[in-house]
Amino acid sequence: MPSGALTDERGVREAYAAHSAELFGFAVRSLGDAGLAEEAVQETFVRAWRAGERFDPQIGSLRTWLFAILRNVVIDLSRARAVRPRVAEEGAAEPSVEPFEKALLAWQVEEALRRIGDQHREVLVETYYRGRPYAEVAEELGVPEGTIKSRVYYGLRALRVVLEEMGYDE
Amino acid sequence: MTSESCREWRESLGAYALGRLGEEERVALEVHLEGCAGCRVEADSLRSVATLLPHADPAHFEQPAPSPPADLGSRIAATIGAERHSRRRRRRRWRLGVGLSGAAATAAAALLAIFVLGGGQGAGPEQHVAFRSLPPGVKVAATLEPRAFGTEIHMYVSGIRSGTLCRVYMRGPGGGAVSAGGFRYRWGGDDSAVLSAALDLSRAEALIVHAGKRTFVAPLGGATALQQSHTEEETT
Numbered sequence: 339m340p341s342g343a344l345t346d347e348r349g350v351r352e353a354y355a356a357h358s359a360e361l362f363g364f365a366v367r368s369l370g371d372a373g374l375a376e377e378a379v380q381e382t383f384v385r386a387w388r389a390g391e392r393f394d395p396q397i398g399s400l401r402t403w404l405f406a407i408l409r410n411v412v413i414d415l416s417r418a419r420a421v422r423p424r425v426a427e428e429g430a431a432e433p434s435v436e437p438f439e440k441a442l443l444a445w446q447v448e449e450a451l452r453r454i455g456d457q458h459r460e461v462l463v464e465t466y467y468r469g470r471p472y473a474e475v476a477e478e479l480g481v482p483e484g485t486i487k488s489r490v491y492y493g494l495r496a497l498r499v500v501l502e503e504m505g506y507d508e
Numbered sequence: 509m510t511s512e513s514c515r516e517w518r519e520s521l522g523a524y525a526l527g528r529l530g531e532e533e534r535v536a537l538e539v540h541l542e543g544c545a546g547c548r549v550e551a552d553s554l555r556s557v558a559t560l561l562p563h564a565d566p567a568h569f570e571q572p573a574p575s576p577p578a579d580l581g582s583r584i585a586a587t588i589g590a591e592r593h594s595r596r597r598r599r600r601r602w603r604l605g606v607g608l609s610g611a612a613a614t615a616a617a618a619l620l621a622i623f624v625l626g627g628g629q630g631a632g633p634e635q636h637v638a639f640r641s642l643p644p645g646v647k648v649a650a651t652l653e654p655r656a657f658g659t660e661i662h663m664y665v666s667g668i669r670s671g672t673l674c675r676v677y678m679r680g681p682g683g684g685a686v687s688a689g690g691f692r693y694r695w696g697g698d699d700s701a702v703l704s705a706a707l708d709l710s711r712a713e714a715l716i717v718h719a720g721k722r723t724f725v726a727p728l729g730g731a732t733a734l735q736q737s738h739t740e741e742e743t744t
Contacts, residue, residue, distance in 0.1 A: 347585060347588060347589065350584065350585065350588060351581065351585065354581045354584060355581075358576050358580065358581065359573070359575055359576065362574065362575065362576040362580075363573045363574055363575075366574045367568065372574060375574075375576075376576065376577065376580055377670065379576060379580065379584075380580065380583060380584050380587065381670060381694075383584045383588075384584065384587055384588060384591070384694075387588050388591075414667070417645040417667060418645060418667055418668060418669055440563070443560070443563050444563045444564060444565065444568075447560045447561065447563045447564040447569075448564045448565065448568045448569035449569070449573065451564055451569040452569050452572075452573060459569075462561070463566050463570070465526075465528065466526055466561055467561075467566045472523070472528065484519070487519055487520060487522065487523050488519040488522075490522035490523055490526065490528075491518065491519050491520070491521055491522030491523070491554075492522070493522065494522045494525060494526075494554050494557050494558060495522075495554070495557075497557050497560075498553065498554070498557045501557070501560070
């Protein structure tokens with residue numbers, strides 16, 4: 339059995355310890371509900387266990403594999419949820435996969451922004467997300483404007499490194 | 509171009525990637541980029557990071573990441589343990605079930621049951637039942653096979669909430685329902701359940717599935733007709 343296999347309960351426990359926080363964080367972001375996210379994460383690990391023999395670390399990481407399973411779980415769950423209020427409606431559109439990919443991207447970038455240094459995140463929030471002038475933020479923080487500029491630079495660099503670590507690929 | 513001057517330019521590359529350099533500074537930087545491949549590569553790389561920023565929402569990332577409840581791991585372990593256990597039990601019960609029903613029926617029927625098991629073939633034509641007018645995303649289907657003990661039912665369900673209890677009945681000629689037992693639907697894995705009802709397939713008028721609060725009914729009209737002609741052939 340290859341290492342990292344999920345065919346036994348120990349393998350599942352180890353995988354859970356390593357990846358559950360990320361999977362849960364993303365599931366909450368994607369489903370917008372902590373209760374449903376719990377259900378989705380539980381279902382992901384149960385399916386992973388059932389299909390444990392099919393996991394091949396030569397092909398991809400365990401994390402990638404778990405996210406692929408979670409993707410299917412979230413789509414099933416969204417579909418089941420979409421069904422409920424529209425039982426009578428005929429020919430309702432299948433929920434598309436696209437919102438999932440969008441949610442995954444959003445979650446990855448948000449998670450990366452959480453992980454960079456506080457000072458870097460702060461200047462990106464103030465100057466980019468709130469659109470404030472560099473000079474104004476510099477004055478508020480009591481630093482030269484050049485410092486704001488360099489923090490923006492190092493912040494973007496840090497973001498790039500974290501995204502690479504998280505396995506983000508364009 | 510000294511690395512010292514590159515260092516100064518580079519600290520402007522973040523603001524440049526986000527379109528926040530003043531006109532004069534931007535033009536000067538672009539002149540530098542024309543002649544400096546290293547800074548150009550860095551600028552391109554930062555620009556692709558910058559294009560990701562609009563996807564994030566500060567309302568989310570300014571909050572700490574939500575963490576799963578402390579007992580979720582043990583709940584998952586318990587679910588897996590229970591499933592492992594019930595898989596073993598189901599296999600055992602299936603063997604036992606066929607044996608018992610064979611004993612309860614006549615000797616001929618018992619022989620037939622053994623034949624059916626051994627040969628892997630049904631005692632008659634199997635029937636595929638499709639449930640119609642289901643809510644979108646929900647699939648319910650069944651395959652019915654006549655057996656010596658009644659009818660074997662293979663239920664396929666998908667698209668309903670995981671954990672939903674499904675109870676299956678067959679309606680007989682007098683309108684009475686014969687229970688075929690139930691199962692709990694779980695996402696993924698094997699989504700079919702094998703059930704049995706002590707009602708001959710030829711006499712069944714409908715297959716009824718209660719899934720949670722919903723009820724799905726599939727008439728077995730075709731089945732009856734088919735079985736009737738079959739019976740007529742036998743009697744003539």
